[in-house]
Amino acid sequence: MRSVAATTAMKAVILVGGLGTRLRPLTCNTPKPMIPLANRPFIEHMLLRLQEQGIEEVILAVRYLADQFRETLGDGSRLGLRVHVMEEAEPMGTAGAVKNVEHMLDGDTFIFNGDILTDLDLRAMLAFHQSKGSKTTIALTPVDDPTQFGLVEMNTENRVQRFLEKPRAEDVRTNLINAGTYIIHADMFRYVPPNQHYMFERGLFPVLLQTGDPMFGYPTRNYWTDIGRPHNYLEVNHDILIGRIQVPFPGREVRNRIWIDGETQIDDDVQLVGPLVIGAGVHIARGANIIGPTVIGARCHIGPNVTIEDAVLWEENRLEEGVSLRRCVLGRGNTVKSGTVITDGAIVSDHCQIGAENRLERGIRLWPESVIQDQSISF
Numbered sequence: 001m002r003s004v005a006a007t008t009a010m011k012a013v014i015l016v017g018g019l020g021t022r023l024r025p026l027t028c029n030t031p032k033p034m035i036p037l038a039n040r041p042f043i044e045h046m047l048l049r050l051q052e053q054g055i056e057e058v059i060l061a062v063r064y065l066a067d068q069f070r071e072t073l074g075d076g077s078r079l080g081l082r083v084h085v086m087e088e089a090e091p092m093g094t095a096g097a098v099k100n101v102e103h104m105l106d107g108d109t110f111i112f113n114g115d116i117l118t119d120l121d122l123r124a125m126l127a128f129h130q131s132k133g134s135k136t137t138i139a140l141t142p143v144d145d146p147t148q149f150g151l152v153e154m155n156t157e158n159r160v161q162r163f164l165e166k167p168r169a170e171d172v173r174t175n176l177i178n179a180g181t182y183i184i185h186a187d188m189f190r191y192v193p194p195n196q197h198y199m200f201e202r203g204l205f206p207v208l209l210q211t212g213d214p215m216f217g218y219p220t221r222n223y224w225t226d227i228g229r230p231h232n233y234l235e236v237n238h239d240i241l242i243g244r245i246q247v248p249f250p251g252r253e254v255r256n257r258i259w260i261d262g263e264t265q266i267d268d269d270v271q272l273v274g275p276l277v278i279g280a281g282v283h284i285a286r287g288a289n290i291i292g293p294t295v296i297g298a299r300c301h302i303g304p305n306v307t308i309e310d311a312v313l314w315e316e317n318r319l320e321e322g323v324s325l326r327r328c329v330l331g332r333g334n335t336v337k338s339g340t341v342i343t344d345g346a347i348v349s350d351h352c353q354i355g356a357e358n359r360l361e362r363g364i365r366l367w368p369e370s371v372i373q374d375q376s377i378s379f
């Protein structure tokens with residue numbers, strides 16, 4: 001029988017201090033780890049996964065909008081964890097942020113980038129780390145086009161030999177990239193200079209290659225997505241809805257692949273085609289067509305004869321008669337007036353007023369509180 005390593009006594013640090021620039025404007029008002037996936041903040045999906053895998057104590061290394069984390073997560077007990085929100089005065093970088101909380105760590109520690117959705121088996125990773133006598137273990141994932149990433153080369157025993165940042169095609173010898181999950185022994189942070197911006201990839205890891213402290217790569221083929229890339233945001237919601245990755249989202253399956261969370265009002269003559277996740281307090285008026293994979297956030301009002309297909313809406317959006325949404329994302333609290341079409345990768349952030357008979361498409365991005373007059377945008 002395979003021995004199962006114990007994760008319970010280990011602490012985990014989640015790095016959630018990035019600006020999430022690639023996901024703007026969705027991240028203008030909402031830190032990237034707080035953006036919802038299938039109606040639950042991403043960080044909650046992460047924390048639930050850690051809890052399920054036996055981790056009990058988590059430190060969130062936060063840099064901005066820290067109060068949003070405190071308000072949403074409290075002390076973590078709602079999720080069965082002890083959560084500490086630690087705020088940085090200055091951006092410390094990935095390794096610097098962990099150095100900043102070094103006084104809270106002891107022994108082997110799990111460290112996670114706060115923008116990766118994965119179903120990695122943490123106990124198996126820990127068993128690998130222990131069996132190798134490793135001090136630093138980096139989870140690795142294969143990618144199709146390695147030239148866009150930082151590659152990690154290993155020897156036949158999985159010991160890390162070299163890091164290659166965005167290599168030319170002819171220099172590529174592996175397709176394994178750093179998957180943003182690490183087990184690092186707290187002693188390794190003695191190499192990280194205090195109170196300085198310092199990164200793992202360009203700072204600590206190259207130093208460890210020189211000191212000879214054992215550093216191993218742990219390749220996996222688990223589900224893995226960087227939610228911080230805009231075109232991934234819709235995909236990752238779809239993956240959850242179609243079950244490519246199993247994560248618990250709010251709602252009860254009331255019909256085949258249609259999940260509803262709490263009370264909703266769905267009028268007569270509405271067509272619902274799953275997979276759909278619908279939040280509490282949603283009203284869908286007569287004649288609407290809602291086609292999955294689609295997520296509708298709590299308290300949205302979907303007017304008569306609206307069509308929604310392949311879209312993600314956060315909370316409290318108001319769509320008037322005949323609006324059509326297809327392959328797009330709406331943040332919170334937007335109003336879209338009658339007959340407007342939003343499609344083709346468009347992203348509307350929060351509290352925008354979009355007048356009637358507009359057409360938003362081709363990846364257009366609306367910043368918070370944008371106001372668009374009736375019939376003023378078409379392609």
Ligand code: GTP
Binds near residue numbers: 015
């Ligand atoms: P982009 O601005 O879109 O690149 O996003 P990002 O800065 O969040 O992403 P990046 O891939 O550079 O960061 C990887 C992870 O490290 C993310 O989870 C970030 O939240 C986190 N991170 C990056 N820099 C810092 C930092 O200075 N402090 C802390 N606490 N976390 C950081």
